[in-house]
Amino acid sequence: MTPLPKRKFSTRRSGKREAHLNKRLSLFEKCPNCGSLKRSHRICPSCGFYNKREVISPKKTKSPPKKA
Helix, strand or coil: CCCCCCCCCCHHHHHHHHHHHCCCCCCEEECCCCCCEEECCCCCCCCCEECCEECCCCCCCCCCCCCC
């Protein structure tokens, strides 16, 4: 026989346990300036904007030399 609980768990106790099972918020959002995905509350890596201001100039990506 398996053990059974002696008494009913209160709704408050159940709610405290289930509070950690909530849906996780999305880590990424669209940049309002360029539309690419960026992390929340961080500078956009593609355009360098944060809160509608340019904070840094974006890095230029170097293309690898083409083999002929």
